[in-house]
Amino acid sequence: MAKTEDVAIFERNVAKALGDGQLRRNLRSAMATMSQRRRTLFADTEAFEQLRTLGQSIRRRALSQLPELLEQLEQRCTANGIQVHWAETAAEANAIVLDILRRHGATRVIKGKSMVSEEMHLNHFLEEQGIEALETDLGEYIIQLDGETPSHIIVPAIHKNKDQIAHLFHERIPDAPYTEVVEELNAIARGELREKFRTGDVGVSGVNFAVAETGTLCLVENEGNGRMCTTAPPVHIALMGLEKVVEKLQDVPPLLRLLTGSATGQPITTYFNMITSPRRSGELDGPHEVHLVILDNGRSGIYADPERRTTLQCIRCGACLNHCPIYTRLGGHAYGHVYPGPIGSILTPQLKGLDEAGVMATASTFCGACEEVCPVKIPFTEILRMLRNEAYARDESEHEVQGHGYRYTTVEALSWKSWALYNTSPALARIGAQMLSKFGQHLPMIGPLKEWTRVRTPPPFAPKTLHELAQQRGLDDDR
Amino acid sequence: MTANARENILSRLRAIPTHGRYTVPEAPVIAGLALSREERIDRLRRMLEVMHAEVQVVAAREWLGELKTLLRTRALNGLLYAPATPLGAVLEAAWEEGLPPLVPYVEPVEQCRESLFTIDAGITSTRGAIAETGALILWPSVAEPRLMSLTPGLHIAVLEAEAIFNTFAEAIDRQGWLEQGMPTNVLLISGPSKTADIELTLTFGVHGPKELVVFILQ
Known part of the structure; x- marks a missing residue:
């Protein structure tokens, strides 16, 4: 299925781009210059805020009809x-x-x-x-x-x-x-x-x-x-x-x-x-x-959903690219599609379907820089979150993005079900927490844990849970 | 195929959404620039110069002298002009020995393509200018075609100081663009052609003119 393929390609592209010193140097100076020039022109932040509210209003008025x-x-x-x-x-x-x-x-x-x-x-x-x-x-x-x-x-x-x-x-x-x-x-x-x-x-x-x-x-x-x-x-x-x-x-x-x-x-x-x-x-x-x-x-298709319609407000200025911590380190080619950067990450999965380009929505730290500079106030993070959710959503009736649920796996669904059970059963949670603080350091590094710890040191589990610490301090359950 | 495409697209856009609302925020009213006549001239000159245009603010009766001085310092193979415009008549009357030949643009491009792409300079009138961002308004016409301000390496533009507006919006409004109907082509021009596509290094003179000289007539 396309799912694992597009994720794998993207991961390969990212590794390649990050390892390309020349590309990183070229991008770093260029992106810094572009964002500096923009900042200088729109130095009066109050006036800029007014102007972009006007821009947003014009674009939304056009889309509304x-x-x-x-x-x-x-x-x-x-x-x-x-x-x-x-x-x-x-x-x-x-x-x-x-x-x-x-x-x-x-x-x-x-x-x-x-x-x-x-x-x-x-x-x-x-x-x-x-x-x-x-x-x-x-x-x-x-x-x-x-x-x-x-x-x-x-x-x-x-x-x-x-x-x-x-x-x-x-x-x-x-x-x-x-x-x-x-x-x-x-x-x-x-x-x-x-x-x-x-x-x-x-x-x-x-x-x-x-x-x-x-x-x-x-x-x-x-x-x-x-x-x-x-x-x-x-x-x-x-x-x-x-x-x-x-x-x-x-x-x-x-x-x-x-x-x-x-x-x-x-x-x-x-x-x-x-x-x-x-x-x-x-x-x-x-x-x-x-x-x-x-x-x-x-x-x-994007237009049909009033929440996602904001994507179409875009006037293609590229400011979101210049200010994105992901784009400025990868450049455009790593995204693997025509429109890169934050605008590409929200536009492409909707144009092509999540199953083909959904991985682009993962190329975000949710820092919101794109939203801050967007001249027509596109709610990038809101749309990104929506697309990420849709990537796991299987129910036909509620979801409209083509290719939704492409990342759904039984194992993952089961894991979250267990997580829910664990957190809604006090007894289970207590036992579990005790087990983790004693044996957590010895968890087998497999699956996502293996991937996560490949470049990170796993932090040690605390001997006491937050719940226990709060009780020691005499805090009420309700506070 | 395309007849259906139109209907299909429009009917998809007309479908009533099953959820959510799309709102249009109120547009703030932004007060535009309101400069005096002198300030407008000053700002326009400054903005154009930043974009590497050469600007001369001269008295209306002196500008021809300045133009001739400028042209005498250059070795130009000709000056493309529009004979059927008021500017064209002024140039014809004032032309003299020692200046580059005046070349009229009177044939369709199909008959004079070669010379249009090899002539060194062109001179046009303007319909006005915008002080805020620094831009000339060109309004090409039957008498004054579009390529005159594009193919020559040197573009000379003549502007009446009275026609400098504060903003683009004001120019549209005060000149009645809507009421009289849009011409084939309107251009805003803020300098010689430029690019920053190589390492963001600003370079002037790409596919359009390498130089823009503006005479602002007081």
Whole structure:
């Protein structure tokens, strides 16, 4: 069964990541810098608290009327000339993209950064169809050259340092000299990609916010590659998870501020790109066709539960990754899925089912740092707790997360039953406690005890129980 | 397949939850910045400069002189401009020997792609700016296309000081974006293109302009 397999893989990944000194060093400095920049921008904690309460309110208002807003978005986009497509699964979304590409005889696709496209494994899919899908965000370009996937949702190549990138460019890009100077590495990528922007057949991008009121797609970026992909080729395909919609144009400014500030500590990015239609009559540039693909891929299942729906408030800033004691030590790849860190830990098990990705919910210390920094106040720990409970829950009627009960074992269930019996029977508890204080040191180290003591020294059992100590002090049973 | 997808998705989203409630907390009212005209100019300049834009606050009748001085110090193969705009007319009237040639953007991109990707500089007007975060508002149009502020290595933007708003929200409101309808593309631009994707080292001039020069006309 998948259960033991995914747990074992995760444990292997963790051991590997923790043992990788280079990765640990790269991550440590990067994560400290990112969180410091955010802290500096939002130094006024009272103002930040107000702003994020507003952000939470905007996102929750949008989700509370999601089907209506999606319909309004579709209607406005269509009126503006944007062609809207709906996809229930990643495979359907890939098929929609391929169909558009085929109709235009496209062989070269240039891509702006999009986590949804990662979720679809779009590049891999298109490659199989003989279509080149080139990542143009510098970080994405780097990892694509190395055949990797993003390890962070904002800075995808953060696990690599410049020496590693210098080697990579020198080896993989024809005629690229070896250089460790960041500006020169950047210039090499600029030179390579400029030609691609000029000749690309179709541009693919994600969507940061889709405004239902006006049918406007908003994109946040610094490099200009997003603008290139959405302006230079004759066709633009925008991919969005169905939760990305907001109600009003005026909802955008506070969310933009929260997004760029939380992600990189910037008051605003270099470019905020608002696209409302394809090229209109008389205009000299811009794509003739704009397509919007609205992807479900498990999101409507999350939506069905009002408590777990808060997961969909996310604006993908990555602040929870930068502040997570687990993520900052492991990096993104160890999680084994597209979305890493705290957001990945609550989102992925719900999108894919607990039986496939439930182990991600165990990657938390419940320190709550993610909750403290989240710009839209997602209750991470509450959802994590719910997912962990569901992992052991067998009863069909009460549970909604797909794959619930995947970690249920008879032995464990029996153990907890015994534990309950022990604690509800005073006589049994007394005898048991006495036995443990006498013979506890000699317990056989098997099963979970063996695992637990592998890297820990077992503490000695106290000669007297807390109950006995309290009685000695003359405390009442009731106090 | 896709016709069904739409109905299936919407009907799943419409299903009544069996338990729990989803509440919408009240939105706090946040007072935006309220700066004087001078403060707005000052803040915009400061914010843009932090993002490595070069900002010149000049009297309206002097800015052309400053532009010419700037262009004479560079070896540029041309300055892309939009002839059908008020700015375009001003440039044509003022152009003289010793300046890079004015190159009009008048053909569809399909016919001039090559030159768009090789020209050194482009000049555009702006529709306004945002003091709080430091950003120009560009409103490309039939007369002034989108790529003008993207493909040239040097982007020069001309801004009327009167059009600097406190916040993004105020600009949307006061300029009536909703009432007049959104154009094909609106852009907020806060500096030359940049990246920090390698070891978080900030580097300017990635895929968009390497330099942004802003003339704020008093």
